[in-house]
Amino acid sequence: MSLKAQDSHGEKEPAGIGRRRFLNAAAALGIGSVALAGCKEDSPKNAPADAAGAPAGAPPEHDAHVGGAGTTEVKPGQLDTHYGLWSSGHSGDARILGIPSGRELARMPCFVTDHLTGWGLTNESKAIMGTNPDGSLQYTVGDTHHIQASYKDGIYDGKYCWVNDKINARLARFRLDYMVCDKITKLPNVQGFHGIFPDKRDPVDPAINYTTRVFCGQEFRVPLPNHGKDIEDATKYGALFTCVNALTMEVKWQARIDGNCDLVATSFDGKLAATNQYNLEEGEYYTDMMSFERDACLFFNVARIEQAVKEGKFTTIGDSKVPVVEGRIEFNKDPKTALVCRVSVPKNPHGVNASPDGKYFVCSGKLSPTCTVIELQKVLDWFDGKLDDPDKAIVAEPEVGLGPLHTTFDGRGNAYTTLFLDSQVCKWNVEKAIKKYAGDKTINPIVHKIDVMYQPGHINATCAETRAADGIWMAVGNKFSKDRFLPVGPLHAENDQLLDITGEQMILAHDNAVRPEPHDFVIFPRDWLHPKQVYNMDDFPMATKDASEAGVTRNGNKVTVKMVSFAPSYEPSDVKLKVGDEVTWYLTNIDKVEDLTHGFAIPEYNIQFIVNPQETVSVTFKVDKPGLFWFYCTNFCHALHLEMRGRMMVEP
Numbered sequence: 001m002s003l004k005a006q007d008s009h010g011e012k013e014p015a016g017i018g019r020r021r022f023l024n025a026a027a028a029l030g031i032g033s034v035a036l037a038g039c040k041e042d043s044p045k046n047a048p049a050d051a052a053g054a055p056a057g058a059p060p061e062h063d064a065h066v067g068g069a070g071t072t073e074v075k076p077g078q079l080d081t082h083y084g085l086w087s088s089g090h091s092g093d094a095r096i097l098g099i100p101s102g103r104e105l106a107r108m109p110c111f112v113t114d115h116l117t118g119w120g121l122t123n124e125s126k127a128i129m130g131t132n133p134d135g136s137l138q139y140t141v142g143d144t145h146h147i148q149a150s151y152k153d154g155i156y157d158g159k160y161c162w163v164n165d166k167i168n169a170r171l172a173r174f175r176l177d178y179m180v181c182d183k184i185t186k187l188p189n190v191q192g193f194h195g196i197f198p199d200k201r202d203p204v205d206p207a208i209n210y211t212t213r214v215f216c217g218q219e220f221r222v223p224l225p226n227h228g229k230d231i232e233d234a235t236k237y238g239a240l241f242t243c244v245n246a247l248t249m250e251v252k253w254q255a256r257i258d259g260n261c262d263l264v265a266t267s268f269d270g271k272l273a274a275t276n277q278y279n280l281e282e283g284e285y286y287t288d289m290m291s292f293e294r295d296a297c298l299f300f301n302v303a304r305i306e307q308a309v310k311e312g313k314f315t316t317i318g319d320s321k322v323p324v325v326e327g328r329i330e331f332n333k334d335p336k337t338a339l340v341c342r343v344s345v346p347k348n349p350h351g352v353n354a355s356p357d358g359k360y361f362v363c364s365g366k367l368s369p370t371c372t373v374i375e376l377q378k379v380l381d382w383f384d385g386k387l388d389d390p391d392k393a394i395v396a397e398p399e400v401g402l403g404p405l406h407t408t409f410d411g412r413g414n415a416y417t418t419l420f421l422d423s424q425v426c427k428w429n430v431e432k433a434i435k436k437y438a439g440d441k442t443i444n445p446i447v448h449k450i451d452v453m454y455q456p457g458h459i460n461a462t463c464a465e466t467r468a469a470d471g472i473w474m475a476v477g478n479k480f481s482k483d484r485f486l487p488v489g490p491l492h493a494e495n496d497q498l499l500d501i502t503g504e505q506m507i508l509a510h511d512n513a514v515r516p517e518p519h520d521f522v523i524f525p526r527d528w529l530h531p532k533q534v535y536n537m538d539d540f541p542m543a544t545k546d547a548s549e550a551g552v553t554r555n556g557n558k559v560t561v562k563m564v565s566f567a568p569s570y571e572p573s574d575v576k577l578k579v580g581d582e583v584t585w586y587l588t589n590i591d592k593v594e595d596l597t598h599g600f601a602i603p604e605y606n607i608q609f610i611v612n613p614q615e616t617v618s619v620t621f622k623v624d625k626p627g628l629f630w631f632y633c634t635n636f637c638h639a640l641h642l643e644m645r646g647r648m649m650v651e652p
Contacts, residue, residue: 067500067502067503067507067509068472068500068502068503069100069472069473069500069501069502069509070100071100072100072101072102072498072509072510073101074098074100074101074103079098079526080098080099080100080101080103080526081099081100081525081526082098082099082100082462082472082473082523082524082525082526083096083097083098083099083523083524083525083526083528083529084096084097084098084099084475084521084522084523085097085147085149085161085521085522085523086147086496086518086520086521087144087145087146087147087163087518087519087520087521088107088144088515088518089143089144089145089516089517089518089519090143090516090517091107091112091144091515092109092110092111092112092141092142092143092144092165093107093108093109093110093111093112093114093142093144094107094108094110094144094147094161094163094172094174095107095108095518096108096179097521099462099473099475099498099523100473100498100509100510102496102498102510102512106179108174108179108180108181109125109181110129110142110144110163110165110172110174110181110184111129111139111141111142111143111144111165111168111170111172111184112140112141112142113137113140115608116610117609117610118608118609118610118617118619119181120137121606121607121608121609121619122609122617122618122619123584123618123619123620124617124618125181128181128182128183128184129184130184130186135620139167139168139170141167141168142165142167142168142170143165143166143167144163144164144165144166144172144519145163145164145166145194145195145519145520146163146164146194146195146196146197146263146264146519146520147161147162147163147519147520147521147522148161148162148196148197148198148214148520148522149161149176149198149522149524150162150198150210150211150246151198151199151200151201151210151211151466152209152210152211153201153209153210153467154200154201154268154358154466154467155463155466155467155468155528156463156466156522156524156528157210157211158176158177158528158529158530159175159176159177159211160173160174160175160176160211160246161173161174161176161522162174162196162198162214162246163196164193164194164195164196164216165193166192166193166194166219168186168193169186169187169190169191169192169193169218170184170185170186170187170193171184171185171187171193171196171214171216171244171249172184173185173246173249176529176531177530177531177532178531178532178535179531183249184249185244185249185250185251187216187218187240187242187244187251188251188254188317188318188319188320188322189222189224189225189226189240189254189317189318189320190216190218190240190242191218191219191220191222191226192218192219192220192260193216193217193218193219194217194218194219194261194262194263195216195217195261195262195263195264195275196214196215196216196217196264197214197215197263197264197265197266197273198211198213198214198215198246198266199211199212199213199214199215199246199266199270199273199302200266200267200268200270201268201269201270202270203269203270203271203272203302203303204270204302204303204306211246212245212246212247213243213244213245213246213252213273213302214243214244214246215241215242215243215244215264215266215273215275215300216241216242216243216244216264217241217242217261217262217263217264217275218239218240218241218242218260218261219239219260219261219262220239220260221234221237221238221239221259221260221279221282222237222238222239223236223237223238224236224237224238224240224256224317224318225317225318225319225320226318227318234282234283234284237282238256238257239256239257239258239259239260239261240254240255240256240257240324241254241255241257241261241273241275241298241300241327242254243273243302243305251322252306252309252322252323253305253306253309253314253322253323253324253325254317254322254323254324254325255300255305255324255325255326255327255339255340256324256325256326256327256328257275257277257298257327257328257340258277258280258282258328258329259277259278259279259280259281259282259295259296260277260278260279261275261276261277261298262275262276262277262278262349262350262351262352263275263276263350263351263352263406264352265352265353265354265361266354267354267358267361267376268354268358268467269358270302271301271302271303271380272299272300272301272302272376272379272380273299273300273302274297274298274299274300274352274361275297275298275352276295276296276297276298276345276349276350276351276352276363276364277295277296277297277298277349278295278347278348278349278350278366279295279348280292280295280296289348290347290348290367292347293346293347294344294345294346294347295344295345295346295347295348295349296342296343296344296345296349297342297343297345297349297352297361297363297372297374298327298340298341298342298343299340299341299342299343299379300327300339300340301338301339301340301341301383304337304338304339304383305325305339308325308339309323309325313325325339326339327339327340329342335382335383335384335385335387336383336384336385338383341379341382341383341390342390343372343374343379343390343391343393343394344391344394345363345365345372345374345394346365346367346368346370346372346397347365347366347367347368348365348366348367349363349364349365349366349372350364350365350366350404350405350406351363351364351404351405351406351407353406353407353408353409353464353465354465355409355415355430356409356411356463356464356465356466356467356468356469358376358467359375359376359377360373360374360375360376360395360430361373361374361376362374362407362415362417362430364404364405364406364407364417365404366403366404366405366420368404369399369400369401369402369404370397370398370399370400370404371396371397371398371400371404371407371415371417371428371433372394372396372397373394373395373396373397373398373430373433373434373437374393374394374395375393375394375395376393378392378393378395379393381393394437395434395437395438396430396433396434396436396437396445397433397437398428398433398436398437398445398446400417400419400426400428400446401417401419401421401422401424401426401449402419402420402421402422403419403420403421403422404417404418404419404420404426405417405418405419405420405456405457405458405459406418406457406458406459407459408459408460408461408464408465408474409461409464409465409469409471410461410464410469410470410471410474410501411463411464411468411469411470411471412471413429413430413431414427414428414429414430414447414471415427415428415429415430416428416459416461416474416501416506417459418452418456418457418458418459418476419449419456420455420456420457420479421455422449423451423452423453423454423455423456423478424449424450424451424452424456425449425450425452425456425459425474425476425499425506426446426448426449427446427447427448427449427450427501427505427506428445428446428447429445429447430445432444432445433445447504448504448505448506450499450505450506450507450508452476452478452497452508453478453480453481453482453484453495453497453511454478454479454480454481454482454495455478455479455480456476456477456478456479457477457478457479457519458476458477458519458520458521459474459475459476459477460474460475460520460521460522460523461473461474461475461501461523462474462523462524462525463523463524463525464523465522466524470525471501471502472500472501472502473498473499473500473501473509473523474498474499474500474501474506475496475497475498475499475521475523476496476497476498476499477494477496477518477519477520477521478494478495478496478497479494479517480492480494480495481493481494481495481513484511484513485511485513491516492516493513493514493515493516494513494514494515494516494517494518495511495512495513495514496511496512496514496518497509497510497511497512498510498512533594533595533613534592534594534612534613534614535612535613535614535615536614537588537590537614537615537616540588540615540616542562542586542616542618543588543616544562544563544564544586544588544590544616545588545590546564546590547564547566547571547590549562549564550562550563550564550571550572551572552572552575552576557578557580557581557582558581558582558584559577559581559582559583559584560583560584560586561575561583561584561585561586562586562588563575563585563586563587563588564587564588564589564590565587565588565589565590565591565598565600565611565633565644566589566590566591567591567596567598567637567638567640567641567644568633568637568638568639568640568641568643568644569644569646570587570631570644570645570646572646573646573647574646574647574649575631575646575647575648575649576649576651577623577648577649577650577651578623578650578651578652579623579624579625579626579650579651579652580622580623580624581622581623582620582621582622582623583620583621583622583623584618584619584620585618585619585620585621586616586617586618587600587611587616587617587618588611588614588615588616589611589612589613589614589615589616590614591613591614592613592614593613594613595613596613596637597610597611597612597613597635597637598610598611598633598635598637598644599611599632599633599634599635599637600617600631600632600633600634601631601632601634602629602631602648603629603630604625604629605621605625605629606621607619607621608634610634610635623650625650626650626651626652627650628647628648628649628650629647629648629649629650630645630646630647630648631645631646631647631648632644632645632646633645
């Protein structure tokens with residue numbers, strides 16, 4: 001197979017040491033990404049032309065008409081047409097963007113503290129995050145990777161979204177009515193929690209057509225249980241595929257598997273969940289993880305697994321009571337009783353995605369220049385004993401370019417795959433790829449390629465993994481930006497680029513600098529989501545609904561402060577305490593006006609948070625310093641905002 005890549009016109013690159021030719025040689029040595037990070041041949045003045053003939057590095061024309069999708073400019077007083085939910089990577093939270101503008105509208109804290117909102121300081125947020133016996137947070141770092149939204153009838157229902165924490169194996173859920181995290185679950189016996197995906201309907205009860213499960217992949221194999229024994233014996237290592245109850249956020253079951261999980265996908269009929277797998281060699285080092293020419297996409301028969309759990313056909317691991325079923329291939333050779341089905345794909349795949357017509361999963365090769373198209377009905381046929389070889393479920397393997405990672409769809413039969421080493425996105429037609437694989441060598445499934453800046457990873461188009469994929473906008477997350485933005489020191493911004501995909505050819509619409517390192521994202525029309533602008537005070541049991549109910553009560557050295565805020569004052573405005581008091585301070589914002597958020601801070605006591613209209617928030621702290629401490633509003637709320645303050649008076 002030729003190592004030469006196609007340029008954006010679909011023609012072979014001429015001989016010479018061009019950008020892609022350099023990368024090909026580097027990739028063969030396993031150092032492609034390292035070498036590329038220092039390669040300056042990608043500068044805009046030398047970048048290849050895109051399909052329209054314009055330099056790929058040229059700045060986009062923001063004010064011009066951009067294909068059939070329109071412009072990316074959202075003028076003052078206008079709203080974006082789409083919401084985007086983004087993971088934030090090392091920041092440990094999630095972001096809400098407006099699309100097509102790319103404007104960051106909000107951050108949704110979950111795994112790490114947020115000093116704007118007081119997340120990780122307030123009692124309510126600490127209860128969700130998890131604390132040690134002394135009240136300190138169990139974890140203070142997070143690494144969010146993959147974010148997905150809940151479904152009804154194969155369409156995002158605007159109810160929930162989830163994001164994973166790769167570092168500490170946690171799954172966070174956000175309520176999308178208030179855009180806040182309301183649950184965090186720790187997965188037992190898991191390290192390197194990477195991919196997630198919710199089911200698109202309940203596979204066991206056909207009457208239920210909404211999300212009831214979230215599936216979670218484990219990337220790092222560890223001793224099971226991981227209690228300090230067998231830590232040098234890799235034959236005792238294992239990985240688990242986990243199912244979480246989407247409604248209660250409790251772990252339902254786990255399946256022990258071979259190799260490592262990467263990402264996760266689910267079928268629209270609810271019958272199958274899958275993970276693409278690398279390291280079937282089960283090596284500890286990268287050199288040991290690349291010897292096999294093919295790895296796998298592993299399919300889970302959800303109904304069979306849950307029936308096995310119901311019948312008690314499971315074990316447990318360590319201190320966990322979670323049922324663990326056997327998902328290793330050695331124990332699943334009979335298709336009529338198997339819980340899992342393994343379909344081989346080229347080595348070290350990265351990414352598995354479901355086509356919006358519900359027919360196919362696409363795995364990308366990463367170390368192979370191909371994508372693998374798997375027909376889901378044939379996987380089900382194997383489980384039913386109608387197909388003798390699961391690899392016969394493979395219906396296409398188009399050659400798309402170097403370093404294929406992730407794939408998205410436009411709902412018109414086309415797929416779009418990021419090419420990390422080529423710094424391109426490849427658009428290809430699924431049915432043409434299937435026909436070529438079936439023997440028609442005259443067909444070229446490649447529709448178009450476009451350069452992106454640089455080293456693209458995740459990709460997603462509007463509504464792409466729903467039944468309503470519309471093929472309007474497509475976002476591409478690029479891991480390097482180099483010379484695309486003003487320099488800001490050694491840590492460069494990353495580059496989320498937006499492309500118009502309404503036409504036959506992709507058009508680069510704009511660059512959007514982002515703080516490292518976002519990963520995954522989903523994009524959908526704004527009318528699919530209806531966030532509430534004011535809280536319902538009845539949802540807060542400790543709410544102080546009127547200023548007449550505010551006050552301070554004491555039981556020994558236990559003090560409760562019930563306070564209300566209403567622009568521009570607090571009631572009570574004076575709070576008298578003594579050193580040694582243990583104080584629980586409740587603050588209710590009784591303003592009912594949209595966007596009238598108040599803040600609250602106490603100097604020298606490490607307290608600061610916000611309270612939104614009709615919301616109640618509390619903190620608990622020990623009084624250890626005598627003196628006068630002015631508490632004040634930190635969030636501009638009124639013409640007399642600077643005067644919105646009160647006194648905490650502490651006697652020795």
